[in-house]
Amino acid sequence: MPEFTTSLTTTIERACQASIAHPFISQLSSGELPLATFRYYLIQDHHYLTAFNRLHQLVAQQLPEPDATTLSHLGEGEDLARQKMHREIGLSQDELLTTPTAPTAYAYISHMYYQLNQYGTATATAGLLPCYWLYSLVAQQLAGQQSPVPLYQEFFDGYATTDFTTSTKEMTAIVNRQAAAASSTTRQQMRTAFNISCYYEKQFWQMSLTKQGWK
């Protein structure tokens, strides 16, 4: 039987094409994206990544070894790179902590918790996978280009590293091991969780471009 994640390839490739065509990504790549827009993204993505890490720790508690340790480490992956970017763009800890989470980021974060609470461990892992797979694919597609804005290039470079590729492979393997042990009903729920995360990944670019707020 083919690996479970093979059946998700079309969905992620579509999300990748939509992301590359989205003005948030094309303007990051061309250097035209206003710095204030990227700053907004970094704040919202900080909220996202904080929850993402917490989800990894919660899910890890329910996985067998060695996957538990792997997932726990994966959750901490992006912290250092982001702290550097926050310094470069002048984002204080206070601003990061006090800026409200915008509706789309809020919905995406809520979705990840809901999948864990409602459907359990296997489904939760599937909901986390697009985060790795999509950013990895987008970075690979744009690898030949150089953004004229060093901070934007730094953003793409972070996801084109072998470290991030390895993280994506590790996460994919965890999802496949969960799927292999799951019922066909759970596998269908995993697919749904993955699809919804792909939906929110695309909406995340739009939220950032329009600097969505609670109005």
Ligand SMILES: Cc1ncc(CO)c(N)n1
């Ligand atoms: C919204 C979002 N998805 C995926 C990643 C990559 O982990 C990220 N930093 N932010």
